[in-house]
Amino acid sequence: MNRLLRARGLTKRYGRKHALRGVDLEVNSGEVVGILGPNGSGKSTFLKIAIGIVRPTGGEIEVLGQRPGAGLRKHVSYMSENDYLYRWMRVGEILEWTASFYDDWNDAKSQEIIEFLGLDRDSKISSLSRGMRGRLKTAIAFSRDVQLYLLDEPLSGIDPASRSKILDVIIREYRPENSSILLSTHLVMDVENLLDRVVFLSDGSVLLQGNADELRSQHDASINSIFIQLYG
Amino acid sequence: MDIRNIKNILVKEIKLAKSWLIFVPAGVLLFNFYIYLKFKDIPSMSRNAPMLLVSGIVILPLLIIAFIRGILILKSERDNRTIEYLKALPVNGFEIATAKSLMIGIESFAYAATYFITFRTMITLAQTTYTVRLTLWLFVLIWLVLTLTATFSLLLQAVGMSVRRFGRLIAAVLFLILSQAGLKIAGWLDPVLREFPHITLYVVYGAGTQAKGPMTLGTLILLAIYIVINVSLTGYLVENKMEV
Amino acid sequence: MTLILSDRFDENRPIYLQIVEKVKRAIIRGDLKPGDRLPSVRELAIMLRVNPNTVQRAYQELEREGLTFTRRGQGNFVTQDPAVVEELREKMRRELVRRVIQEASEINMSVDELIKTLEEIRNEQAS
Incomplete structure (x- = not known):
């Protein structure tokens, strides 16, 4: 099994506040790993470090055998939890503009996802609802053929119809034979059946991690129930 | 540095900067026209007054606009949260800083060109006894000064966005230190700059009275070097210190 | 196969085992007949909205129990042994x-x- 991401003792401090306190985490090829935890547990910070837009204070991280940076971003797809699209662009415009940066952009796939998600290339992004913008972020992330998708809270703050559509895209576009997904969420119920492995984060530390099915058997409970027990 | 990345970012900047490219030059034009109406009697003024008045009064707003623009071209990305989108693209901070500075350079070019053309036309229209010859070098000088101003404020904005606490205060202190240092260095280098070929930067008033600029090619080179330093420092900050 | 999908999962138990059970019931009921092709891993994953790896694991389990067999490149089939x-x-x-x-x-x-x-x-x- 190929190791795509490996973090050892990853630490991030903002002033005196710790966002991550020595996190060990791995992602192997062909698996969907969920970083679970409430808001502020360090999930987003971890993903931002993995993509290289936040620098760790300590520890090591290697993604696809590289240190995070512009070079790595050519080969990894990232979707932020934030509403970070250029609102003055049209849907088609942001797709084309983003595509111009990548060699692995798959136009046919992009078109298919846009249609599946009911997005109109001529709509202005500023006129889209939050759910639609969430769909667009997903479409952008999956328009590329990469080995690793990093999805930060892909479903949070989004209406149920869009959540369901986004989940469908993730399942449709995920190819275990050549890609992996690392996603963070605090909405465990929605992704319960999607995760191969889970990592529970709390206050920047790993509380519990393991194979989703094994955890279900050990605790005789769903991942969602374990989540509620851990943080309740 | 990947040219393709810089080009792609620049394409986006140009799309968004349309209003800056149209409205600022239009503003300069209107303002110059107003000045022309106001100072039709320039010839009656003392010898150097029209030159100082007109050049000062138009270039100052442009410098302020350039300064504001340098801040906004980065600040707007933070305010709209798009800085994360930009940084998550496979580009590094130096490419972002270069593309934004190129945009600033293009805008400054448009401002300088508008200023240059209208200034000349205005003087010529306003009076008959004076002829004004402005060389290409004056244009380059104005262009570089505007670009330097904007890249400087871009750098200060980058500092403000890279420091977690007291960003604005630190940027303000840096503004004082760096601008003073820039002038000091230019002073020290003066003997060296004098060694460079002189550039004919002159305005001819009527019958052969010249106001010759004390500028050498070295001055332009120094300005260009300052711009490059600003861009590099901005690039460093965006790449290494600016967390989104 | 539609009948298999009608009910939701009990999320307290491993999902792959539940897929195995659903397929077994479909075979007993005759919804899946001997020699029938099972949906591909991807198809079933999309239908059930689960991770394809989970479906893959369920199919492996079914094959291990001798209820299905694979034909290279064609997919998984229900056993023809009555x-x-x-x-x-x-x-x-x-x-x-x-x-x-x-x-x-x-x-x-x-x-x-x-x-x-x-x-x-x-x-x-x-x-």
Whole structure:
């Protein structure tokens, strides 16, 4: 099994506040790993470090055998939890503009996802609802053929119809034979059946991690129930 | 540095900067026209007054606009949260800083060109006894000064966005230190700059009275070097210190 | 296969085992006939909205139990051996009844009483 991401003792401090306190985490090829935890547990910070837009204070991280940076971003797809699209662009415009940066952009796939998600290339992004913008972020992330998708809270703050559509895209576009997904969420119920492995984060530390099915058997409970027990 | 990345970012900047490219030059034009109406009697003024008045009064707003623009071209990305989108693209901070500075350079070019053309036309229209010859070098000088101003404020904005606490205060202190240092260095280098070929930067008033600029090619080179330093420092900050 | 999908998962138990059970029931009911092709891993993952790896694991389990077999490049097929299906049917029947007996014993109900009650209910439903 190929190791795509490996973090050892990853630490991030903002002033005196710790966002991550020595996190060990791995992602192997062909698996969907969920970083679970409430808001502020360090999930987003971890993903931002993995993509290289936040620098760790300590520890090591290697993604696809590289240190995070512009070079790595050519080969990894990232979707932020934030509403970070250029609102003055049209849907088609942001797709084309983003595509111009990548060699692995798959136009046919992009078109298919846009249609599946009911997005109109001529709509202005500023006129889209939050759910639609969430769909667009997903479409952008999956328009590329990469080995690793990093999805930060892909479903949070989004209406149920869009959540369901986004989940469908993730399942449709995920190819275990050549890609992996690392996603963070605090909405465990929605992704319960999607995760191969889970990592529970709390206050920047790993509380519990393991194979989703094994955890279900050990605790005789769903991942969602374990989540509620851990943080309740 | 990947040219393709810089080009792609620049394409986006140009799309968004349309209003800056149209409205600022239009503003300069209107303002110059107003000045022309106001100072039709320039010839009656003392010898150097029209030159100082007109050049000062138009270039100052442009410098302020350039300064504001340098801040906004980065600040707007933070305010709209798009800085994360930009940084998550496979580009590094130096490419972002270069593309934004190129945009600033293009805008400054448009401002300088508008200023240059209208200034000349205005003087010529306003009076008959004076002829004004402005060389290409004056244009380059104005262009570089505007670009330097904007890249400087871009750098200060980058500092403000890279420091977690007291960003604005630190940027303000840096503004004082760096601008003073820039002038000091230019002073020290003066003997060296004098060694460079002189550039004919002159305005001819009527019958052969010249106001010759004390500028050498070295001055332009120094300005260009300052711009490059600003861009590099901005690039460093965006790449290494600016967390989104 | 649509019938398999009708009910939701019990999320407290491994999902792959539940997929295995759903397929088994479909085979016993005859919704899946000997030699029928199972949906591809991807198709079923999309239908059930689960991770393809989970479906893959379920298919491996079915194959290990001899209920399905793979043809290279063509997919997974239901076994054509009637004996295997019959054995499965028998096993599932026994499991069900054992479960019922177990539950009955928890409320001190004997097997005889269980049979009696069963017949009563059958008569009620028939009438």
